[in-house]
Amino acid sequence: MSVAASSGSLAPSWLGVPADANALAAGVWPAAAGRDADGVLTLGGVSAAELRERFGTPVYVLDESEVRARARRVLGAFSAATARHAGRARVYYAGKAFLCAEIVRWVTQEGLGIDVCSGGELAVALAADADPERIGFHGNNKSVAELEAAVAAGVGSVVVDSRIELERLSAIADRRGVRQPVLLRVSSGVHAETHEFLATAHEDQKFGFALAEAPEAAARARELPGLELVGLHAHIGSQIFGSSGFRESAARMVELHAQLSADGELAVLNLGGGFGIAHTVGDDPAPIEQLADEIVDAAAQECEVRGIPLPELAFEPGRVIVGPAGVTLYEVGTVKPVAASDEQTRVYVSVDGGMGDNPRHALYGADYSARLASRTSDAEPALARVVGKHCESGDIVVDAEYLPGDVAPGDLLAVPATGAYCFSLASDYNFVPRPPVVAVRDGAARAIVRRETIADLLARDAGIDTGSPTEGEG
Incomplete structure (x- = not known):
């Protein structure tokens, strides 16, 4: 189903209808992010399709080269600034990010x-x-x-x-x-x-x-x-x-x-x-x-x-080093046009994650962007809200974004700038296991934090015999 863009109060003032709903805005995406010949998003030289096939979705993807470059850049900036005054700088990475x-x-x-x-x-x-x-x-x-x-x-x-x-x-x-x-x-x-x-x-x-x-x-x-x-x-x-x-x-x-x-x-x-x-x-x-x-x-x-x-x-x-290096990949499950008023329609795009892996909109009203990751599209942009699978109406990942109007179940969706305070704040609300973190660099990908499983969740429940010792035993 394709829903064309509509103007009006549903979109925030800063969000304009994009000339190209496939474009990756500079400064929001990792520097090495791009699209391959088939229009598939690539991160650190690895395609989103390969990442889904190997690691499943949702998945946090972290560009190692971007993290390292940003760490060097921040250290260099403060070292140079203090050196101009004959001083010295220390830089600590804020691990809470x-x-x-x-x-x-x-x-x-x-x-x-x-x-x-x-x-x-x-x-x-x-x-x-x-x-x-x-x-x-x-x-x-x-x-x-x-x-x-x-x-x-x-x-x-x-x-x-x-x-x-x-x-x-x-x-x-x-x-x-x-x-x-x-x-x-x-x-x-x-x-x-x-x-x-x-x-x-x-x-x-x-x-x-x-x-x-x-x-x-x-x-x-x-x-x-x-x-x-x-x-x-x-x-x-x-x-x-x-x-x-x-x-x-x-x-x-x-x-x-x-x-x-x-x-x-x-x-x-x-x-x-x-x-x-x-x-x-x-x-x-x-x-x-x-x-x-x-x-x-x-x-x-x-x-x-x-x-x-x-x-x-x-x-x-912390955030300035790791935040822009991270992109979360989701798979679209359902697409639902909703009449938000007599004249305006908003498309609800439901993905297989949500506030469990990114609670920042629910906590702070934080805004994010999104793009199709598994293909490009020539469809007219439609005003969309990307929502999760948790049992909350406030389970919103991206409050407002223009996505191609033909967004459909099975599409991969990418949300950039999620390297900071997404994994750190994640929960297993509704017993949805937390995603893995996958590092990409020079065309290679590897898990650096494994995916949480249903078995992990059950193992912590003292009322279920999983064969694992409970606290104070074994």
Whole structure:
């Protein structure tokens, strides 16, 4: 069935009817994405048809070369920006965006450290042979067991989030006869231009010490026998396109850095991450080189005004490295034209995944793009909504997109810019197993995270005898 495009309020203002509904917009898709002679989408030199045949759908596809290139680009941008001011930069990959052993290996081989925020993420990083001294450990409620693991591993820094954690961590380190390097997480009070749930530096939220509380917390950290205060940390939010919030936060943090440095050296100022990416043609994030220059210039200017040297600046990008490298492939199951009003029709395209593998629209109202992946089409574009198979009306993957009007069951659909916070946030809601992650590079594909199976789900149910030992047994 073919449904022609209609204009009107159903489409968001940024979404125009495309001249070619098969085109892959630059900046939204991996740089190496293209189409072969048959019109089939290729990722890292591997066709979507081959990926479906070998790995099934849904499947997360990650372009290894793109991840590595982006890691190098980010490190180069911040290194160059700080070098202009006779400074140095550290870059940590934010593992919460997406973490598995291979990702750890890729980014560390490209010169980045690893930022983790749970015992599980720490375990993955260590299992992949990350250098513990180049690991930073975040979290507003680290358990005693997690802190014990961090100290035992010798992580390079723990970002302390509360007075309770200062005391708790010092006791653990002192008992082990070591001094654990720490940074104080500070809420700079900057209100980032992002979704409320992604803003992390405003006053009324769970992270860090308020600016006014930081001097007392720093003094206590310096008193405690098990801690070595090495710096400050701030993070204003995520999916931020411009530099204004980062620059304001940097200025406030340099002022605090100067104040606290009067009582002892603080070598590191970590300004966090949160750099945004394009998910649709309506998104226009600033290039990372521009952001790096503007943020570092702001920090350096504040240091110059105060007559202090620029500390070593640290940054924690995640999404900007892995997000654009990822594409999720789905198979279309049903296509249903729905009269949204007396004059307008929207096509509901149901795929074999949904909010279980990409909950970001349900959580944040995040927008995504989509394209046919198994062929090209000359059909007129139709306004479509890509939805999943979960039992929720809010199970939406792509809220609005123009797809060829002849989209049909069995077609492959590709959703770009899904490398970050899709796998990480995935669930097995409705007992739908989570997809695998497949890495592509130079025409070869391999699974780096295997597909979850029904057997995996059953094995965790203590009321079902699967022959596997339950917790505390075996």
